[in-house]
Amino acid sequence: MTSLKLTNLSKRFGGVVASEDVNIEVPTGKIIGLIGPNGAGKTTIVNMITGMLPVSGGTIHVGDTDITHAPAHEICRAGLARTFQNIRLLGEASVLDNVMIGFHRHETSSTLASLLGLPASARETKALKARTMELLAAFDLTEFSDYPAGGLSYGHQRKVEMARAVATNPNFVLLDEPIAGMNDVESDALADIFEGFAQDGKGVLLIEHNVRFVAKLCSYVYVLDGGKLISEGTPDHVLSDPAVISAYLGGQDA
């Protein structure tokens, strides 16, 4: 079984230490939680894993492959996909087009075919459209396929972003606060989808502020504060850890 493994991962922004000696392991088929107060450094970790921020120290491995310094697009090809905390869709493009680009790494028609408009290119576009529609159906988004993604409700936009990430057919999905701003019905529907990911054999790293949601879904939880891991273990263990409680209370005071 492969896993996504962070070893002594560190990041400094000038003088600010955003993460220090973080060790996290995400096995496939499991949902792993990452929680922590605002500014704890959670997003920074996702950005480092996905190659959007250079790493200051430590390593990142997928299975035996070292991806610490790989460029972002190769990291995707190593089987990692992410969503963004502040949703990043192509606002004016349709939902269909937004999700369709997720299939990019599986496109096989040659550059020449695309340049010359050969049948292979048209066939591929058509096939991808069909696959995208299937995926949209799985996320209950079919009726929105032609609408500009930017005009959708917040919850739907999150789902579009997730569908796009899944389209890359990743082994690991990194979700940065995927249910922020959703109501209970919407978030329950997403919980089912996340469990579906795990059953498909994907490893999920779930960043979330809603502790109840994390406790329900995750088999193992890491707690970050000030860039350092202050606790880890099963949800029950972590949530009763005095260090975690004080970090959250302290965080709320500030």
Added chain:
Amino acid sequence: MSNFIAGYLPLFDLYCLHVGLALSQFIVLRAGVFSLATAAFAGIGAYTAGILAVDLGAHPVLGVLCGTLMGMLVAMVLSIPLARLRGVYQAIATVAFIQICLSLNIYSESITGGAMGLNNIPKTVGTGTLFVFAALATYMIWAIEKGRLGRAFNTIRQDEAVAASLGISIRKHQMLAFAISGALAGLFGSLEAYHSYAIDPRQFGFHLLITVLSYVIFGGRNSVIGPLAGAAFLIILPELARPLAENRMVIYGIMLILVINFMPKGVADTAIDAIKARRLTAKRGDSA
């Protein structure tokens, strides 16, 4: 009647040539590169073809082929350093590149004819050829738009982080966009050389940059209709009335300001969006 057509033929020739250059500008912008180097690539193509024709008496087919390849090659080389830059920095670097080409051209008088330009190029390219190439170029850009490359270009332009996170190599695609842009500009530059007897360095400077950029901005930067419509409008408009023709550049300038401020997507793309939106509303009405 035939007089009437003959009177407008030069305009049509100009349109075909400029559509090619507009598409060259269009494709880099579409891939999210703020390059303004099309004028320089066109000059490189034109001079490659012109020198081959005048000094070596080369066959036009060979000249056009070499002009195209040269434009493409230079563009690909240029894309390597430009990949390090973004936004206005790219724009400045490409403008500097145009200046370098221009001054090198004037300096290398023995090869290029210097400021006097290159004369006595046999006129072998006529309206038919220009039209065929313009149509082919349009088809190619349209095909790109419909396929894998168009999707990748679109994503890169709108959000590089998203593109990279989906496995799209920004460097590779932008280099490809440059290669296409350089090839198109080189092609239409060399056609221009074979079409007009003479070329001179100033033809491929700031003025051409502005003209070509105007077409794309005015028409639109998203759909291939944009540059076609933009070039048509801006070439025909000044012909409609004498005062307009005399103030051609003032009109271009005012158009640039008005369009980028009030219709930033360009006329054609705005219209296309409006049609799409109307269709969606109609669909919603049906299903309700």
Added chain:
Amino acid sequence: MLAQQLLNGLVVSGVYALFSLGFTLVFGIQRILNLAHGAVFMTGAMVAYYTVDGGGPLWLAFILAIIVSGCLSVLVEITCFRRLRKTGDEEFGGVVSSIGAGLVITTIAQQISSTQILRFPFETFPVVIFRFWDLRVSMLQLFMAGAALVMVLILGYLFYKTAFGRRVRAVTDNERAATLMGINPNRIYMQTYFLAGALAGAAGVLVGLAFNSISFVMGEPYMMFGFAIIILGGLGSIPGALLASVIFGMVQTLTIAYLPSGLTDTIIFAALFLILLVRPHGLLGQEDAGNLGGRR
């Protein structure tokens, strides 16, 4: 001979400083590359010429040139950039819009001047040559250097020592926060553009006098040199632009004096290209956000 060249270079540097300070000031405050700046510069020279041509004294020509260029620059801000700033498309849109404005201004100037090269009447500026040691300095050169120095000092004073300067810097740092503090950013922008345009106009007059040749295209090379200078100094950096102006003026004068004449421009722009690659943020500029920051 070298000393003479360096002296000439220093005078040229002053003109470049006037031109590029405004250029970089505008970029610093709005992240906008104002490509109409060269046309504003040319307008200064034109206004001065027509004032003198109409019988006005040179000092009046100078003042009028400064005022008109300043106002024109404000007009460019209002017509070209104000709306784009609201829609947040000023990086790309600003370049396009200001190319448009530059085109309109230069074409109108072309028609007014009938595409002619204009020359001041003989002795508009008294031809007096001073000699000391082995060097020759004309009165005009002294005037140019003096005028440039005075204006740079005034700008420096305004920018670093007055409430206006503090407001400009507040708006530069964070427009929203500055607005909350009761600063009207549009007013600050107009004042900044006026200053930028006035400096460019002054540079235009000085260049027109120095070469006694004024034409509607005279702004174009200065625009290009301006690029080189503000990139070298770091886009938006005032001390950087000053330093780069001096370096650029010197290097240009020396290349013209000692290298094959046709290659000067090639060398300068090749250097600009290299600087962009090696130090895109210039000698004294600050680093921008990373490439993947998703700014577009």
